[in-house]
Amino acid sequence: MIPEAVEPRRALIGEYVLGLLEGPEASAVRELIAHDRDAARMALEWEQHLLELADELPPQTPSLVLWERVQQSLGWAPASRGTPADGFTRWWNSLGLWRLTSGALALLVLLSWLPGVLREAPVGASFTAVLQVPGESAKPGWVVTVDGDGTLKLESLVADQIPADRSVQFWTLIDPKDGPRSLGLIEPGKGTTLSAEQIGAVQAGQLFELTLEPSGGSPLDRPTGPVLYIGRAVLIAGN
Template identity: 85%
Template sequence: MIPQAPEQRRALIGEYVLGLLDEPEASEVRELIEHDRAAARMALEWEHHLLDLADALPAQQPSPALWQRLQQSLGWLPASGATEGGLRRWWNSLGLWRLTSAGLALLVLLSWLPGVLRDAPTGASYTAVLQVPGESARPGWVITVDGDGTLTLDSLVADSIPADRSVQFWTLVDPKDGPRSLGLIEPGKAVTLSAEQIGAVQAGQLFELTLEPEGGSPLNRPTGPVLYIGRAVLIAGS
């Protein structure tokens, strides 16, 4: 049951954003966010708050074991049964929360897109790694913005989405202006958007994918749960 007291409701929505709720409680909160403007605002505030906390933490150099585990989870290396138990314990440890979005973005970028820095146009270029909210160990999509402003969204996962739902791509520069839809995407498939469609990009800009009703959000803001979220990081230019 959804609590009526504002603070209790806010706490419950925070747990939902972090992915801590089980069904059917998560479904209840999802329904509330889709139809209640105040609840949707609370969810958005939680997303910004959690990302700000992650950004404030110092980046850490990943250990060889962590780097190997990241490569295995992305399919770059075969899984090792002998070390799986120890790696899982490390993977689930509190230390991983200290990997900021910027640090993880650069980590994936240097291995998965080695030519970006070398071949980027002269303008500023950016990258962002979109992760499952609250789980810095689960990158799902990588964004690159070339010097000419072209944005490419590439998938690292193959999610299964219900037939009556759509995945919508959003960006947010200033919370005062609110989020802006960048359209619907098909899970697992790359998307390229022009500079005219994206607009100016800056470091720290928020990007996210949300699960919405079929055909997209009925409002000019996200109404469904956040699937993946991350911030833009400057990688070349000024």
């Protein structure tokens, strides 16, 4: 059963993002994220927090004994008894790593709630954001890149079929107190470029989303339709 109180619901969504839920409980949370805007944002906040936490961990080469156990856990046949570093890159990039470390990450995050994801960006910083179907981290649909001079490029990875009486609208959100800001209408399957003047300053953790709106766009100064794709900006380079 999904908790009504905000903090228990946030904690449950965090467990889902970490892959700690199974069966009907996982299905219930997945359904909630797909249809509830606040739940989707909570899931993205958890993903951002965990990515930041992982970035703080220095790379470590496992011992030979540990490396063999990792291979067995992931179902890899040990072709040779080479050094652990020989397969470390493959191990680090594997989805299995997240399964192995999810319990430890959950404990760290639950013991110490990380501060907000918004950070001051250095001058000339570059950002990227992968926009995904809400609650479906394996379904990227669009990629946002912001280069050092502030130009934003939105590129499509999918070719969605949108009803003729609907429009796709691009939004951004920095501070919930200020509310979302429209970045215009987007033609499905086709990218767009926006200038720094149109975008304004970008920060790590800034939210970008595409919503399905009535023809011509939302009649209000905020999204009114379902979220199609959503993601947060991540700092990739800074002077």
